[in-house]
Amino acid sequence: MNEISRLLQGEAKIINVGAQSFLEDLKLQERSVLHVEWRPPAGGDVELVSFLDELENDERIATANQKVVEIMKSSHGVLVDMALAIDVIPGMDENTILHAGPPITWERMCGPMKGAVIGALLFEERASSEEAAIKLIESGTIKFSPCNEHNAVGPMAGIISPHMPVHIIKDMTHGNYAYCTVNEGLGKVLRYGAYDESVITRLKWIREEFYPLLKKVLALKGDGVDIKSLISQAVHMGDECHNRNKAATSLFFREVIPYFFMLEEDRAAVQRAVDFIRGNDHYFLNLSMPACKAACDAASNVDHATVVTTMARNGVDFGIRVSGMGKDTWFTAPADKIRGLLFPGFTEEDANPDIGDSTITETMGIGGFAMGGSPAIVQFVGGTVSDAIAYSEKMFTITTSENTNYSIPTLDFRGSAIGIDVMKVLATGTLPIINTGMAHKVAGVGQVGAGLVSPPMECFRKALRAYMERRGKANE
Incomplete structure (x- = not known):
């Protein structure tokens, strides 16, 4: 018996390449199939x-x-300071609002981003109501630009307005900087487009009480907070530093907490600041993002x-x-x-x-x-x-x-x-x-x-x- 005859008389081994529909048909026939995922390069273009x-x-x-x-790999992001966006972000001025993603006009913005822009104008006291904010925007006074075009990044809507505090990350290897706001926590927050009184009150508290305290903490610490090292440790502890930041936030908290209690400020204010970080598992996201941004910008x-x-x-x-x-x-x-x-x-x-x-x-x-x-x-x-x-x-x-x-x-x-x-x-x-x-x-x-x-x-x-x-x- 020649080789071809032996093959024909043996049990057929089915290999399905590419098309999922063929695989499903063969399974319905209770046939054993080895499926190989394959697509033509570039979709066949x-x-x-x-x-x-x-x-x-x-x-x-x-x-x-x-x-x-x-x-990118040699980049070494360190949190060195905090400042108001207008004082450090290149190209930022009183009439500029930065947003997430590629360039977009007000007319094309989605609901959450429009809400966050309105909230930012209320926070900046450029408008006293939603209607007044929209009127100001439609006048052409407000300029919009992507965070990514200004050495910055922002989660979700990603809105950064001139007087929002930002973390300053320095790439110690390449010398460039990246910036990101303070994570507000969960619930009703600006990054999801909320702009009621509670949102604006929290943003003003971050600027007026929390930010000055953390800035002083970083000055006391002197050598900054090594964000690259914290990411490395956190990945070994079960974080991926995008949607899960429990370990990373805990590590950051451990780095800064001793210096909070060296501050001479009002004890109640210090306690509020400490509680804010401790109760916000996503705090570190707004540190991992600019550390990654600094690396990518350098390259x-x-x-x-x-x-x-x-x-x-x-x-x-x-x-x-x-x-x-x-x-x-x-x-x-x-x-x-x-x-x-x-x-x-x-x-x-x-x-x-x-x-x-x-x-x-x-x-x-x-x-x-x-x-x-x-x-x-x-x-x-x-x-x-x-x-x-x-x-x-x-x-x-x-x-x-x-x-x-x-x-x-x-x-x-x-x-x-x-x-x-x-x-x-x-x-x-x-x-x-x-x-x-x-x-x-x-x-x-x-x-x-x-x-x-x-x-x-x-x-x-x-x-x-x-x-x-x-x-x-x-x-x-």
Whole structure:
């Protein structure tokens, strides 16, 4: 009996490549199937495939991408001070309000962002009512600009107005700075678009009592708070430093608490400040974000690089920036809805599309990329522990390197995936994974759930086409 006859008479082994529908049909027939996930590179777009073929063996790109991730990994973010935004953020003036995500006009803003802008104008006492705030905005007096274009980041709506206190993070390796506001905590908060009296009162308390105390604490400490070190420790303690910051906030609290009790200020005021940090598990998010921002900014202008240095969303658009394309170029597409767990009483229709600058954590290789080391996060965003580990492992297929500064215990202390490569995303069809909160689409309602989301693939398609156009002009 020849080989072909033996094969035909033996039990058939079925391998399904690509199409999920074929797999489901075979399962209905109770057939044993090995499924291989496969998609054509760049979704089968012939032009993009030709671009990928042309760039695949370009040593300039490989060298540039390695340089980007080395800059990011060597970055060393330290909280050195606090100040009012107008005094330290480049380009900030009395009529400027910064927001999360790529550029957007007032007319196109989503509900939570519009609510947060109104709240900021009430806080700044530029308006005495919602109607007066809207009139001021529509007069053209107020200018809007992305936080990311001013060395800053902001969670959810991401609003920073001139007289809000900001944390000052210095990259001790590269000398640049990044800025972020103070996390308000949970409940009715400005970042979800709330602007009632309780929100404004809390913001004014942060500026008038909390901020001066923490500024003095940092002056007493002298050498700042090493945020990079705290992130590294927190990842080993079950945080991923985007949606879970319990360990990181506790570590930060331990760093600053002795100095609070050295202050000579009113004991009741000091106690309120201490209680504010102790009772806010998300406090550290507004420190991890600017630390990641400082690292990505330091690596944001390396010629020929195809590594992403910004991912941000404004509740309408998702935008990315690529190191080799400079700081001024955004590639945008409509932001997606988040898939995950909704709080009781809410439906998918209530949720706003993806919003916030907190994706800077995933850009740096923590957040969703480090979920595999944060088992408790699945209780918040849905899925299982094995899903979280699988997501972390999958991110290695679209990144340039591993960041051993942030090693993941459940992956045998493998460094987190870092350096999202536009070419690898398109070649594999795998998108970066992000874990995030869901905001209600109506201003002020607040958080309605949490889950997982990815950037639109169109952002990466646009980036590669623009990269090739720029490459062509450079070769002329």
